[in-house]
Amino acid sequence: YIEKGGAYNDITPIRSTVVLNAPFTGDGTTLVVVTDVAHGGSTGDFVTFSGATGTYASTFNAEFQITVTGADAYTITTGSAIAAGTYGGSTVTAAYQINVGPATSIPLTGWGAGVWGAGVWGTGGSSNAVIRLWNQVNYGEDLVFGPRGGGLYYWDATSGVNARGVLLRNLGGTATITIASPAVVTSTILYNEGAAISFSTTGALPTGITAGTTYFVYNATGLTFNLLDAAGAVVTTSGTQSGTQTITPTDVPLMQNYFTVSDSSRFIITFGVNDYGSVVQDPMLIRWSSQDDPYNWTPDATNQAGSIRLSHGSEIISAIQTRQEIVVFTDSAVYSLQYLGPPTVWQTQLLGDNISIISPNAVALASGVIYWMGVDKFYAYDGRVQTLNCDVRRYVFSNFNQSQSAQVFAGTNEGFNEVWWFYCSANSTMADRYVVYNYFEKIWYYGTMNRSAWLDSGLRDYPLAATYSYNLVNQEQGLNDNESGTSVALAANISSSEFDIQDGHNFGFVWRVLPDLTFENSSNSPTSQAPTATMTLYGLSNSGSGVTSSAGAPVAASATYVITEEFTGQIYTRMRGRQLIFKIESNQINTTWQIGAPRIDIRPDGRR
Numbered sequence: 269y270i271e272k273g274g275a276y277n278d279i280t281p282i283r284s285t286v287v288l289n290a291p292f293t294g295d296g297t298t299l300v301v302v303t304d305v306a307h308g309g310s311t312g313d314f315v316t317f318s319g320a321t322g323t324y325a326s327t328f329n330a331e332f333q334i335t336v337t338g339a340d341a342y343t344i345t346t347g348s349a350i351a352a353g354t355y356g357g358s359t360v361t362a363a364y365q366i367n368v369g370p371a372t373s374i375p376l377t378g379w380g381a382g383v384w385g386a387g388v389w390g391t392g393g394s395s396n397a398v399i400r401l402w403n404q405v406n407y408g409e410d411l412v413f414g415p416r417g418g419g420l421y422y423w424d425a426t427s428g429v430n431a432r433g434v435l436l437r438n439l440g441g442t443a444t445i446t447i448a449s450p451a452v453v454t455s456t457i458l459y460n461e462g463a464a465i466s467f468s469t470t471g472a473l474p475t476g477i478t479a480g481t482t483y484f485v486y487n488a489t490g491l492t493f494n495l496l497d498a499a500g501a502v503v504t505t506s507g508t509q510s511g512t513q514t515i516t517p518t519d520v521p522l523m524q525n526y527f528t529v530s531d532s533s534r535f536i537i538t539f540g541v542n543d544y545g546s547v548v549q550d551p552m553l554i555r556w557s558s559q560d561d562p563y564n565w566t567p568d569a570t571n572q573a574g575s576i577r578l579s580h581g582s583e584i585i586s587a588i589q590t591r592q593e594i595v596v597f598t599d600s601a602v603y604s605l606q607y608l609g610p611p612t613v614w615q616t617q618l619l620g621d622n623i624s625i626i627s628p629n630a631v632a633l634a635s636g637v638i639y640w641m642g643v644d645k646f647y648a649y650d651g652r653v654q655t656l657n658c659d660v661r662r663y664v665f666s667n668f669n670q671s672q673s674a675q676v677f678a679g680t681n682e683g684f685n686e687v688w689w690f691y692c693s694a695n696s697t698m699a700d701r702y703v704v705y706n707y708f709e710k711i712w713y714y715g716t717m718n719r720s721a722w723l724d725s726g727l728r729d730y731p732l733a734a735t736y737s738y739n740l741v742n743q744e745q746g747l748n749d750n751e752s753g754t755s756v757a758l759a760a761n762i763s764s765s766e767f768d769i770q771d772g773h774n775f776g777f778v779w780r781v782l783p784d785l786t787f788e789n790s791s792n793s794p795t796s797q798a799p800t801a802t803m804t805l806y807g808l809s810n811s812g813s814g815v816t817s818s819a820g821a822p823v824a825a826s827a828t829y830v831i832t833e834e835f836t837g838q839i840y841t842r843m844r845g846r847q848l849i850f851k852i853e854s855n856q857i858n859t860t861w862q863i864g865a866p867r868i869d870i871r872p873d874g875r876r
Contacts, residue, residue: 270411270423270429272429275429277429277430278432279411279423279429279431279432279433280314280365280366280432280433281365281366281421281432281433281434281435282363282364282365282366282432283308283364283365283366283367284308284363284364285361285362285363285364286304286307286361286362286364287319287359287360287361287362288302288303288304288356288360288361288362289356289357289358289360290354290355290356290357290358290360291303291304291356291360291362292320292324292328292350292354292355292356292360293353293354293355294324294349294350294351294352294353294354294355295350295352296349296350296351296352297349297350298345298346298347298348298349298350299343299344299345300343300344300345300346300350301337301341301342301343302315302334302341302342302343302344302362303340303341304340304341304342304362305339305340306339306340307339307340307341307342307362307364308364308367309334309336309342309364309367310336310367310368311334311335311336311342312333312334312368313333313334313336313364313365313367313368314331314332314333314334314364314365314368315331315332315334315344315362315363315364315365316330316331316332316362316363316365317329317330317332317356317360317361317362317363318360318361318363319357319359319360319361320355320356320357320360321356321357321359322355322356322357323351323355324346324350324355325356325357327346327347327348327350328346328355328356328360332344332345332346368400369399369400369415370397370398370399370400371399372399372672372675372697372698373397373398373399373671373672373673373674373675374397398416398674399672399674399675400415400416401415401416401627401628401629401674402414402415402416403415403416403526403527403628405527405528405529406529407422407529407534407536407562408534409425410422410423410424410425411423411425411433412436412527412529412536412562413433414524414527416524416525416526416628417523417524417525417549418523418524419435419436419437419521419522419523419524420435420436420437420520420521420524420527420536420538421433421434421435421436422434422435422436422439422562424439436517436520436562436563437516437517437518437520437522438516439457439517439563440457440465440514440515440516440517440563441455441456441457441515442455442456442512442513442514442515443455443456443467443512443513443515444510444511444512444513445473445474445477445505445513447474447505447506447507447508447509448504448505449504449505450494450495450502450503450504451474451476451477451494451495451503451504451505452492452493452494453492453493453494453495454491454492455491455492455493455515456491457491457515457563458490458491458561459485459488459493459517459563459564460485460488460558460561460564460570460571461485461486461487461488461493461568461570461571462484462485462486462564462566462567462568462569462570462571462573463484463485463517463519463558463561463563463564463566463568463571464482464483464484464517464518464519464565464566465482465483465484465485465515465516465517465518466479466480466481466482466483466515466516466518467479467480467481467513467514467515467516468480468513468514468515468516469513469514472509472510472511472512472513473509473513474505474506474507474509475505475506475507475509476503476504476505476506476507477495477503477505481497481498482498482518482545483495483496483497483503484496484497484498484566484568486502517563517564517565519544519545519564519565519566519573520563520565521538521541521542521555521565522542522547522549523541523542523549524538524539524540524541525539525540525541525549525551525583525584525585525628526538526539526540526584526585526586526587526628527539528587528588528589528594530589530594530607531589533559533560533607534559534560535556535557535558535559535572535607535614536556536557536562537554537555537556537557537587537594537605537614538554538555538556539553539554539584539586539587539596540552540553540583540584541553541554541555543555543575544565544566544567544575550577551582551583551584552577552578552579552581552582552583552584552598553575553576553577553578554575554576554577554578554584554596554605554614554616555573555574555575556572556573556574556575556613556614557573558571558572558573559571559572572609572610572613574613574614576614576615576616578596578598578601578603578616580598580600580601580603580618580621581598581599581600581601582598582599582600583598583599584596584597584598585597585598585599585625585627585628586625586627586628586629586630586631586640587605588631588632588633588638589633590633590636590638591636592606593605593606594606595619595638595649596616597625597631597640599624599625600621600622600623600624601618601619601620601621601622601623602618602619602620602623602649602653603616603617603618603619604616604617604618604619619649619652619653620653623642623647623653624642624643624644625640625641625642625643625647626640626641626642626643626673626676626691627641627673627674627675627676627677628674629676629677629678630676630677630678630689631678632678632679632680632687632688633680634680634682634685634686634687634707635682635685635707636650637649637650637707638650639656639678639687639705639707640678641676641678641689641691643673644661644665645658645661646658646661646705656705658705658712659711659712659765660703660712660713660714663714664691664701664703664714667693667694667701668691668692668693668694669691669692669693669694669695669696669697672692672696672697673691675690675691675692675698675699675720676689676690676691676692676699677689677690677699677721677722678690678722679722679723679724679731679733680724681704681724681731681743681744682724682725683725683744684706684744685706685707685708685709686704686705686706686707687704687705687707688702688703688704688722689702689703689704690702690717690719690720690722691703698718698720698736699718699719699720700716700717700718701714701715701716701717702714702715702716702717702719713762718735718736719733719734719735719736720734720735720736721733721734722734722743728742729742729745730742730743730744730745731743731744735751737751737752739751739752747789747790747791747857747858747859747860748857748858755857755858756857757854757855757856757857757859758854758855758859759853759854759855760853760854760855761851761852761853761854762851762852762853762863763849763850763851763852764849764850764851765849766808766811766847766848766849767847767848767849767850768846768847768848769870769872770872772846772847774846774872774873775844775845775846775872775873776844776845776846776848776870776871776872776873777842777843777844777870777871777872777873778805778807778841778842778843778844778848778868778869778870779840779841779842779869779870779871780838780839780840780841780868780869781803781805781838781839781841781866781867781868781869782837782838782839782866782867782868782869783803783837783838783839783863783866784863784864784865784866784867785801785803785852785861785862785863785864785866786861786862786864787799787801787859787860787861788860788862789860790858790859790860790861791858792858793858797856799854799856799858799859799860799861800854800856800859801852801853801854801859801861802852802853802854803839803850803851803852803866804850804851804852804853805841805843805848805849805850805851805868806845806848806849806851807843807844807845807846807847807848808845808846808847808848808849809845809846810846810847811846811847844873848868848870850866850868
């Protein structure tokens with residue numbers, strides 16, 4: 269989607285558009301069969317119909333999600349029952365959006381897994397359907413986006429927010445060809461010297477040019493140029509053909525695993541991409557377009573397009589742009605990619621080896637430092653690669669669904685000096701847990717929350733997150749959980765690790781707690797109840813023995829509810845333990861609190 273002025277505009281690319289004749293068959297229910305020979309769809313895909321006439325035309329001229337029943341038919345569900353019969357008329361246009369990808373990673377083994385004939389007879393093969401991960405980056409005011417393993421799509425801002433994205437290789441424009449020796453091509457798109465193009469129509473091509481054959485731009489002047497063939501010979505044409513031809517930039521990548529746009533030099537850089545003239549994906553190959561030219565990917569002495577292949581690792585996982593370099597992650601190493609200018613253009617340098625990254629989206633940049641999650645630890649790069657000291661490492665990775673590791677994603681919350689990682693717990697197929705590193709205080713904390721994407725505030729007032737309820741929510745806004753549109757109290761809590769007195773050889777006796785707590789910005793509306801939090805002390809007889817005693821009491825604002833430092837002055841309690849845990853929590857609507865430095869009056873109480 270493109271968001272503008274609070275409205276969200278669907279720019280999902282269209283994979284095909286066909287005209288159908290009376291495709292809708294009703295049976296008296298809301299389930300309608302749509303007939304389209306070799307539709308190429310999959311269950312969950314979206315299609316938009318237009319041009320339907322006659323009965324139920326207004327019902328059918330809309331967007332639907334399909335359920336595939338066969339190669340030539342699928343079903344849709346309408347908002348009202350459709351009487352038995354066939355409907356739509358002879359000019360129904362069906363615009364199919366690109367096929368949906370898997371919602372989760374599904375490792376498969378045995379019969380039916382993998383391609384036909386894979387594996388030993390009686391055992392079968394294996395496959396791993398990986399969740400579809402999208403990447404997007406601005407190219408000036410335009411947008412380049414695409415799924416991992418798929419092509420590059422381009423959204424042109426000048427076309428407006430209602431225009432859909434289009435495969436970059438299909439944006440070659442059109443041209444007229446002047447029959448001459450050499451042939452003269454006049455294009456609607458500016459092509460630089462050396463660009464590889466082909467013509468996709470056959471009806472009006474002059475003699476000397478063949479549809480689908482790769483030619484190279486030569487002697488370019490503005491929108492006009494000549495052509496060279498693969499042997500370097502100037503192309504001449506003859507005949508009387510005329511008309512407009514469709515151009516395809518042939519060296520635009522067919523598939524990629526990741527991409528970015530260099531800020532100042534405006535190169536589109538792709539990672540894990542097919543090589544020039546090949547349809548086979550090379551997971552360790554980096555290719556970049558000519559500078560400030562998204563259509564030209566063919567290296568030439570007159571441009572800066574090029575490629576380089578990395579050697580450490582088996583595939584490129586991700587990349588992130590920093591102030592002076594692009595940091596590239598393979599599955600076992602970290603590289604620096606820096607712009608040098610012609611003739612080398614981009615050069616790599618190995619920063620670290622035997623280093624992992626858990627997923628393409630597990631890396632974030634905060635305050636000039638890159639942070640990422642590995643397969644079993646956390647890393648940072650501030651000019652040197654280092655392992656982060658993580659106090660909750662065991663907690664995170666001991667309850668982690670490795671089969672859904674591709675879902676891990678990172679985000680920043682600059683307002684609180686935090687880097688967040690969301691991940692799937694051991695028995696979950698959705699990102700339901702998070703771990704946070706506060707890089708200012710150098711501390712870790714964790715919790716549970718279902719999120720599928722995260723974007724820091726940037727130009728917005730609050731970080732933006734996506735939920736599994738198909739909502740976008742503003743994080744850090746308000747005092748309550750408003751994900752569903754109805755305010756619900758946030759069940760907030762934080763607890764300390766276990767602590768003791770002196771060397772831990774004595775029991776401690778706690779007789780008083782002096783809270784340091786403020787409820788500033790809370791509200792007692794609509795319940796007229798003063799905001800309240802509960803402090804609890806848990807005592808343990810020995811490490812690992814479990815809680816053997818506890819004591820707690822509410823800490824409330826003053827009865828008249830003046831938002832000041834007028835909170836409970838002291839709490840008297842009687843409890844003992846060799847080790848203690850301190851916890852504060854609340855579960856009350858419109859309540860916010862901030863804890864300072866509470867004091868606990870504790871004295872030694874013997875060794876028993």
